[in-house]
Amino acid sequence: MSGEEFVPLSLTPLLIGIFAAVACALPGNFLLLRKQALIGDAISHVVLPGIVVAFLLTGAITAGPMMLGAAGAAVVAVVLIEAIRRLGRIEPGAAMGVVFTTMFAGGVLLLEQTDTSAVHLDVEHALYGNLESLIWLDAVGWSSLLDAQALAHLPVELPRMALTLLAVTLFIALFWRVLKISTFDEGFARTLGIRTNLLGLALVITAAVAAVAAFDAVGSIIVIAMFICPPAAARMMSNQLEGQVAWSVGFAVLSALLGYILAGYGPLWLGAQDAVSAAGMIATVSGVILAIAARFGPCRNRSGAPVGV
């Protein structure tokens, strides 16, 4: 494909897909090890009422208030999950299940009561995103990357997702040591003076921010898949946290690249007429990678794993 075609049509969706995948996979590593991997699923559901409420309050489909609403709902959910887990003394999975189904159901009711048919608040958009629409029409080729006027019309999702990825990366890098210690041994971490509750909350809020930004850009199906699949596959490739995180980034990038290409060209190669959803394909590819890692990964047989698996 020439630059004239690739840059305006494929470069920005590809980059946005990669940034979103990596931004979700990074915190996903820690969530997985803390047995909180479902939180990605929870967040992607609870943002619905947040978005609807933001729409009701502002009456407009503008990204700013909607993302604020989504982020607000995510934080409310995270706090609710923590509260239910502690006060109810039940396992985190159950607490998440209770909160996200309730909030999602509330969002559906709200949505039903609102006339949103004219706007793209529909389920399809929410689930699969609209990666293919994030094109850069002002670009004419690779030279546009140096053209200030063309750059000014980049899809806003690109810088937003890039900033989110930067923030997530900074958080993980800055708190790497304490995240590692408190994920492995929370009691010990507390005796060192590490404020593990606050750190755990910060991690989940970071994940929520990544999820909301990715949700807006590429849909929730990528969010759910990227929180779990690349880190879980990476765990079977390395017995060290550093290695696991590196592999998970690699798998996230690979899923985004391969998924985007397969969605665009796969059906054509098979003789079908239309391309399929890139977000759906990216999530599928990440699942296939997980399956391959589970079958062939060097670290898939561990003492903790059941015999014969």
Added chain:
Amino acid sequence: MLDLACSDGQVKQGQALENSPLAIRGLTVSYGQKPAVFSVDMTVEAGKMTAIIGPNGAGKSTMLKAALGIVPPVSGQVQVFGKTLDAQRARIAYVPQRASVDWDFPTRVIDVVLMGLYRELGLLGRLRAKHRAKAIECLDRVGMGDFATRQIGQLSGGQQQRVFLARALAQGADLYLLDEPFAGVDAATEKAIISVLKSLREAGKTVVVVHHDLATVAEYFDNVFLINTRKVAEGTVAEAFTADTLQAAYGGRLATAQVDKLALAMG
């Protein structure tokens, strides 16, 4: 407490609170409605090995965790070397129960020991060769030097416990608190651990151990703290580890014959 019990001539009763490595006053911890630890006072004697003993569910581990701020107490004060816990964290090393962590966590033995250097390294301090050398040295002290690059999931229970002890050694503390370090470990590991703990005491450190094996109390420890939700007895082994105090702590759960045997074993 009997005067004649203090054979080493130390006057424990007069020990000022400020000198105690760990002084607990009126500590109450509750899970739900029922208190797990109720209004407990404890004064750990410096330079000694103290066993915290009591029946299952007596609040032994809970008391330790609350004293360290791991679980929130309902009430009570804790002083560490005469100051608040937060001011003295660098002087404390804690060894949690082995089963409290997921040993499938992706990391190597040496990385676990390096966690003990967190207060030295800080959030972003650079890990240098001297830190690794120190970690290896601590692993050598527990006989695990050859396992440094081993994945922690590949260790036996006894080896896991030794790695935890090595991590505590890396902390270079003055007060060592261990939660059931002998639970489910092999005889060689038990020997290795007790020898390290004794060497710590010889170096003037204070060691407190949540312990479950009554048969080894007299052999391993100087002092005993007997608890069953409330404090039952506290003092030297001769003072606090008697047929009467054990009966009071364990009640019907400890057969009289067993108590007599233990009393005999203590001479």
